[in-house]
Amino acid sequence: MLTEYYAAMEANDPERFGSYYADDMTLTFNSDPEIRGRERIMSAFSAMLDRVVSLGHDLVNAWEEDDGVVFFESMGRWTLHNGVILEVKAASRITIVDGRFTDQRIFVDNARVDEALLQELRASRAATLDAGSHRSLRSRLIVTGVDDDGRSVFLSDEPTSDRLVGDGYTRNQLWQGLEVPTPVTAPNGPGDASVIPPPPNGYGYDITAFAPDSEWDYEAGYARLLAQSGVTPEPGDAPGMHTTETIDIVSVISGEVHLLVDEGEKLLQAGDTTVIRGVKHAWSNRSDQPCVISAVHISAVR
Template identity: 35%
Template sequence: MARWNRYVVGADSLGRSAVLSTEPDPSSVQSKEGYYWRATLWATEEMPPDNSIEGDRSVGIARREPAPGGMLYRALEIPPDRADVEEHKSELTALNKQVEQKYAPTEADLARHPSMHRTDTLDCITCVIGEIYLVTDVDEVKMVPGDSVVIRGTNHAWSNRSDRPALLVGTMIDATQA
C-alpha cells in the first residue's frame, strides 16, 4: 500500500502561516496488507472546528466514526477485491471489531459485499486514484478519479474490481439519524 503525505498548515510562534506537520502520525494509520490502508488525516471533537486547539488532532484515532459532534478526514486505499470471499469477510469482521463498528453487518449485507457497513455520519468522499464500485443495498456505481459521493448514514461498501489499488479521500461528519 502506498503512503501519502499530509501537510498541516497553522500559525507559527509569530502568528505567520507555516507548515507545522508533513505526514500522518503513525498511530492514525491502520492497515492490513491486501485488504485496506487508511489514515486519519485530521479529526475534531466539535463543530464548528476550533483552530485554536494545539497539536495533531489525528493522533491515535482508530475508531470508524468521529467523536459525537466531531469530524474525521481520511484517506483510504483499497486494493482489488479478494478472490476468497470468506477470508475477505473474516478480515473485515476483525476490522469492524477493532474500529468499534456501531452496526454489525447482517448476513444479507455481507452477501452483498464483505465490506458492507453503516455509520451515523454524513460522508463526503472523492475517488482520487483508480476505480472503485460504490455498493448500496440496491445499486452499484463505478467511481473514477474526480467522482464524489455523499453518503447520508446508510449501508454502503467499496468493491475494487480492477487490478490496481484505489484511493478515496473524504470527510465523515457526525450526524443525527431519523
Template identity: 30%
Template structure:
C-alpha cells in the same frame, strides 16, 4: 484539461433501504454543506495522532485516505466474511454492520461522508443500487448502508471526510 466531474448522493427509500438519490454533475464549486460542527482550533496537538475508529467522535469529523485493494475472486464467501468481520473489529466498527446480506463489506455509520475517488475504479454497493465510480467522482454518503468494492487489478485510493450526524 477537461474532466467529467460527477456527484452521487445517497439516501433512503420508503422502506429505509439505501439508494442513489442523485447521480449527475456537481454544482459549480459547492458540493454539500452542513450547518453545524463546532471545532476547537485552539489546541496545538496533531489531531490525527489520536485513536479514532471508523466513526468520528461525537460532534466531530474525520478526514482520511484509504486504499482499497482488489477483491480476490478466488476467496470463498466464508473467507470474505471472516476478513471483513476482522477488519471492522480492528477499527471499532463491528456495530456498523446492520445488514451484510448483499456483501460482507456492507456497513452504515452515523455520519454524512464526503468521498472522492482519487485513483482506480470502485463499485459502491447500496441495498438497492450499484454505482461504478471513476477517478474524481464524489459521493455524499448520508448514513446509508453501503460497501466499497474494487473489481479491478490495481489498488484504488479514496479520500474521505466523515462528519458526525443524527442517526437515521
C-alpha cells in the same frame, strides 16, 4: 557509537537505530518544528529511508563537549529509487545521556534534499500502487499555523504516523476535529491516535487505499472486520455492508471502486465524489489495481 548508529541507519533497521533513542527524545531538522518521542522519530526516519535505495555516511569531523553533547559533520551519499544521487553534507548536534540520544539537531541543505525526495516519492508512490501494493500508501501531512507575530507559517511537514494497515486496505488518518466550529489553533484530534468513527460533534479526514478484491479473502476478511466491530450482517447483505453515524464525503483519487447500497451499486472512478448520508453501504474493488480515496467523516444525528 556514532559509527554503529549510522550503520543501523544504512541498513534501514528502525528497531536497531531506534535503540539509541530515549523515549522522550526530540529531533529537529534545520528550523522545522521538532519531532518528539522515540516512536515518532523512528517513523519519520523510516519514511525517509524507504525512499532511498542505498546510502552511506562518512564522519568528516567530530568532537565532544561537556554534559554529553557531541558535534559532528558528515557527508552522505544517497541513491534514490529514480536513480538520482544526492551528496548531502550535514552538521549535527546530539545530546547523549546514559547511552541514549535525548536530543538531535540536524542542519542540512533541506530545500534541495526535500525537493529530490518529494519527486522520488511521487514517482515511487504511483509505481508501487500500480503494482498492487496498497500497504505502500503513506500520506504526507503539511500543517500550517501562525507564529508569535501572527504571520502564517508551516508548523510541520512529515508523513502521517497514524496508519491502519489491513489485509484489504490501508487507511492514513490525517486530521480530526473534536467539535464544530473548530478553533483554528486546535491540535490534531484527541491525541497520538485517531478515533474511528470521529468524536461526537467532530469530524475526521483520511486517505485510504483499497486492494483489489482478488488479492485477499474479500468475503471472509470483511466478515471478520465487522465481527470485530460488533456488527452482525443481515441475511443477503453484500460483504462489508455497514452503517455509520456519519455523513461521509468521499472522492476517488486514483483507480476505481464500486459503491454498494441496498438497492444497487455505482462504479466510481478518479475524480468522482459521493456523499454517503449514514446509509448502509459497502466497497468493492473489482479491478486489478489499488483504488485510493479521500474521505471527510462528519459526525451526524438521525
